[in-house]
Amino acid sequence: xxxxxxxxxxxxxxxxxxxxxxxxxxxxxxxxxxxxxxxxxxxxxxxxxxxxxxxxxxxxxxxxxxxxxxxxxxxxxxxxxxxxxxxxxxxxxxxxxxxxxxxxxxxxxxxxxxxxxxxxxxxxxxxxxxxxxxxxxxxxxxxxxxxxxxxxxxxxxxxxxxxxxxxxxxxxxxxxxxxxxxxxxxxxxxxxxxxxxxxxxxxxxxxxxxxxxxxxxxxxxxxxxxxxxxxxxxxxxxxxxxxxxxxxxxxxx
Amino acid sequence: xxxxxxxxxxxxxxxxxxxxxxxxxxxxxxxxxxxxxxxxxxxxxxxxxxxxxxxxxxxxxxxxxxxxxxxxxxxxxxxxxxxxxxxxxxxxxxxxxxxxxxxxxxxxxxxxxxxxxxxxxxxxxxxxxxxxxxxxxxxxxxxxxxxxxxxxxxxxxxxxxxxxxxxxxxxxxxxxxxxxxxxxxxxxxxxxxxxxxxxxxxxxxxxxxxxxxxxxxxxxxxxxxxxxxxxxxxxxxxxxxxxxxxxxxxxxxxxxxxxxxxxxxxxxxxxxxxxxxxxxxxxxxxxxxxxxxxxxxxxxxxxxxxxx
Numbered sequence: 001x002x003x004x005x006x007x008x009x010x011x012x013x014x015x016x017x018x019x020x021x022x023x024x025x026x027x028x029x030x031x032x033x034x035x036x037x038x039x040x041x042x043x044x045x046x047x048x049x050x051x052x053x054x055x056x057x058x059x060x061x062x063x064x065x066x067x068x069x070x071x072x073x074x075x076x077x078x079x080x081x082x083x084x085x086x087x088x089x090x091x092x093x094x095x096x097x098x099x100x101x102x103x104x105x106x107x108x109x110x111x112x113x114x115x116x117x118x119x120x121x122x123x124x125x126x127x128x129x130x131x132x133x134x135x136x137x138x139x140x141x142x143x144x145x146x147x148x149x150x151x152x153x154x155x156x157x158x159x160x161x162x163x164x165x166x167x168x169x170x171x172x173x174x175x176x177x178x179x180x181x182x183x184x185x186x187x188x189x190x191x192x193x194x195x196x197x198x199x200x201x202x203x204x205x206x207x208x209x210x211x212x213x214x215x216x217x218x219x220x221x222x223x224x225x226x227x228x229x230x231x232x233x234x235x236x237x238x239x240x241x242x243x244x245x246x247x248x249x250x251x252x253x
Numbered sequence: 254x255x256x257x258x259x260x261x262x263x264x265x266x267x268x269x270x271x272x273x274x275x276x277x278x279x280x281x282x283x284x285x286x287x288x289x290x291x292x293x294x295x296x297x298x299x300x301x302x303x304x305x306x307x308x309x310x311x312x313x314x315x316x317x318x319x320x321x322x323x324x325x326x327x328x329x330x331x332x333x334x335x336x337x338x339x340x341x342x343x344x345x346x347x348x349x350x351x352x353x354x355x356x357x358x359x360x361x362x363x364x365x366x367x368x369x370x371x372x373x374x375x376x377x378x379x380x381x382x383x384x385x386x387x388x389x390x391x392x393x394x395x396x397x398x399x400x401x402x403x404x405x406x407x408x409x410x411x412x413x414x415x416x417x418x419x420x421x422x423x424x425x426x427x428x429x430x431x432x433x434x435x436x437x438x439x440x441x442x443x444x445x446x447x448x449x450x451x452x453x454x455x456x457x458x459x460x461x462x463x464x465x466x467x468x469x470x471x472x473x474x475x476x477x478x479x480x481x482x483x484x485x486x487x488x489x490x491x492x493x494x495x496x497x498x499x500x501x502x503x504x505x506x507x508x509x510x511x512x513x514x515x516x517x518x519x520x521x522x523x524x525x526x527x528x529x530x531x532x533x534x535x536x537x538x539x540x541x542x543x544x545x546x547x548x549x550x551x552x553x554x555x556x557x558x559x560x561x
Contacts, residue, residue, distance in 0.1 A: 002327070008357025012346075019345060087341030091400065094305040095358040096330040248309045 005097040009105025010112075013079050017113050024075070025117060028067045032121050035063050036128040039185065044129070050187050051218040056129035061212040062184030064121050068114045068143070069150050069179055069204070073171045076110035076154030081167055084158070084251075093252065099245035107151045114147035131215065138223070139214035145230050146207050152237035159250050178204045188220045203233055255319065256280035257332075257408055257439050258304065263313035265299050265463075273299040275463040276313070281408075281441060286434055288450035288471075289443045290553055291460035297443040298338060300460070301410050305335045317408065331359055334406030338413040338443075340393045344386035348377055348396055351385060352403045359404035371399050374429065391422045398429075409433060411442040415449060427453055447550035457549070459556050466556055475549060483525055485512040485532075486541040495535060503528070512539075 017024050040056035047055035083089040092102060125131070133139050161167045182204030188196050199205055200221075210226025213219035219226070244251065258281040265274040273296045281287050291297050302308040304315050306326055315322045320329040343351055352368050372378045375395040380388060385396060394414070401409060411430070415423040430440050430453060444450055450457055451471070458468040467474065490509035502524075504513045512532075516524050532539070 002360040004357045004360050004362060008354050011357075012354055015350070016345075086343070087337075087339055088343055090307055090335070090337050090341065091355060091358060093307045094330060094333065094335050096327040096360055097358065098327075252307060252309050 002095075002097050002101055005095060006101050006105045006108070009092070009102065010109045013106060013109030014112065016079070017075075017109070024071075024113065025120065028071055028117055029120055029124055032063055032067055033124055033128075035059070036125055040125075040129050050190075051216070053216045053218065054129070057131035057216070058187075058212075059185050060122070060125045060129065060131055061215050062179075062208050063125070064118050064143075065146065065204070065208050065211055066176075066179045066184050067121055068118050068146055069175050069207075070171050071117055072110055072114040072147050072150035073154040073157065073175060074167075075113055076107055076151040077158035077161065077167055077170075078154075079106045079110055080155055080158035081161055081164075085164075089251070099242070102245075103152075103155065103241060107148065107155055110151035110154060111144070111147040114151065115143060118143050118147070133215050134217045135214040139211070142207070142211045142214055142226075142230070145227075145234065146211070149230060149234040149237060152234065152241060156237060156240050156244070159244055162250075175204075178202050179208075183208050183220055203229060206230060257283040257318055258441075259314075259316045260300075260304070261314045263300070263303065263315060264311045265296075265303060265308065266311045273463055274303075274311075277460075277463070277465055279458060279465055279468065281439060282456075284434065284437055284439055285455040286430065286440045286442070286453050288454035288457045289441060289460060290447065290450055290457060291443070295460045296463045297460055298412060301335070301412055301441070301443065305333055305410060306330050327360075331404070332407045334401030334404065334409045336397050336401045336409070336411050336414060338416065340390065340397065342385045342393060342396055342400075345384060347382050347384055348372065348388070348399075349381040351396065352399045355400040356403040361404045367405070368403060371402050374432075375399050376425075391418055394418060394422075398426075402433075406438065408439045408441065411440065413443055413445065415444070415446060423449075447553055451549040459553065461556070471549070474552065475546075480515055480517060480546075480551075482545050483514040483516070483528075484543050484545070485514075485539040486510065487512060488538040488540050491537065498531060498535075 039059055044056035050058045083092065157170050181199065182202045188199050188205060191199060206221060206226040206229035209220040210223050213223045260277055260279040263274055263277040266272045277300060289297050299308060303310045304317065304322060306322060317329040318332045322329045352371065356368065372381055375398060377392065377395055377399060380392060385393060414426055433440060454471050456468065457471050457474055459466045487510055491505060492509060494503065494505050502515050514528055
């Protein structure tokens with residue numbers, strides 16, 4: 001185990017985060033605050049409670065998830081895409097490090113940043129709406145699992161992409177719609193039966209549902225199912241990354 | 254003594270079908286300076302990239318310090334420092350951080366004293382807190398060398414180290430390479446500047462279209478393939494060579510003022526003396542003469558054109 005290498009990559013990535021503090025922390029916090037002002041306070045005060053939870057509080061877990069998904073993706077994908085783009089990847093590839101160590105460094109840093117971001121957004125939300133957390137342990141677990149899983153997913157995108165445009169396409173065109181349609185702002189029970197069934201194919205539903213359950217004890221799907229789906233998605237990402245390194249896909253050659 | 258790098262039957266075919274290496278065998282001795290020469294696209298960088306682990310080989314075996322670069326990559330790679338051809342560094346990092354990063358990446362604990370020494374040796378100490386994007390091209394090149402040296406490698410690859418580098422910096426790099434060799438480091442450099450190989454290398458290898466054409470001690474190569482030329486500047490121009498002087502080795506310039514005689518440096522059987530005597534007999538007088546020895550560059554050109 002080359003612990004010094006993991007540390008070096010991790011610290012390098014974290015240094016990049018601090019260097020781009022405005023862009024990486026301040027801007028997601030600002031945009032989430034705007035959601036709270038509009039949906040939480042302005043519109044939310046005229047909305048009925050959902051499952052006994054005020055609308056303002058109801059959207060908190062969904063909004064945190066929205067930020068975590070997009071930020072994990074863009075951070076992790078940018079983290080590995082940049083060295084590929086600039087050519088500095090040669091050094092990592094020629095170093096005595098294993099695939100697991102490279103992933104630990106890059107994905108670990110991206111996930112760390114997402115967790116920090118999630119915590120800041122939760123604190124910010126507290127300024128707009130009062131809410132409690134019923135299962136703090138599970139809340140943290142879902143936060144961590146989601147950050148890691150989508151950082152892994154972002155790593156894959158960063159390896160796959162060969163232009164800055166492709167780097168943007170997946171978060172913009174796939175993740176944002178899936179999150180909006182994944183019950184971030186409503187309970188999927190509010191949908192007509194056909195759309196409800198269709199929604200169950202959206203993996204984000206399980207993330208949001210499980211995360212919301214840890215706050216309020218109510219969920220669209222059973223929390224066990226949420227956990228299983230999250231872990232399954234993580235396993236799928238790990239499998240793809242393992243193949244990437246085994247075949248050298250787009251990293252070597 | 255076993256070679257520090259042993260390459261056997263190495264092949265590489267890219268996904269496009271391009272065969273970059275066609276069964277390369279090469280042994281690099283511990284502590285030598287080895288120059289790998291070859292035209293663009295001959296496979297120099299592919300060969301280096303496979304040894305360093307950046308490109309997967311298609312077939313064959315590469316061992317560094319006895320460690321297989323694929324199966325035992327950790328041990329193999331920790332011996333190697335690589336300075337690639339392109340100036341690729343993180344623009345926003347400081348010199349100090351990027352060099353320390355490299356050391357960590359290669360599994361070495363922090364050692365500020367060593368990083369300081371490397372930076373001082375490369376005249377980068379004053380710039381340690383500067384961002385890399387603020388440095389000149391020559392300084393960036395030195396930063397890349399510092400990164401490669403930060404983890405105390407036993408083998409240093411320099412891929413076109415002095416391309417686009419001014420004369421003064423080139424000299425200082427040569428000095429640095431010699432100092433490294435004195436500490437026991439093996440240096441492998443690829444270059445377009447034959448002058449560089451001639452100046453630095455103990456041995457020279459020439460690669461052409463994915464195959465090693467020749468590997469030889471530099472001095473031996475020059476002795477073996479070296480040719481000498483005698484040029485006579487005639488006092489009176491000649492319209493044509495007298496028929497009885499005709500010899501494939503003898504050439505008359507277009508204006509008839511210069512007579513050039515090419516001969517083998519090793520196997521000169523008194524040809525020069527004989528020629529001069531016969532010229533004197535015919536009253537062909539010359540006002541000046543000069544001899545020249547073919548350089549490594551001439552040898553190289555003739556090798557890559559395929560006539561060894």
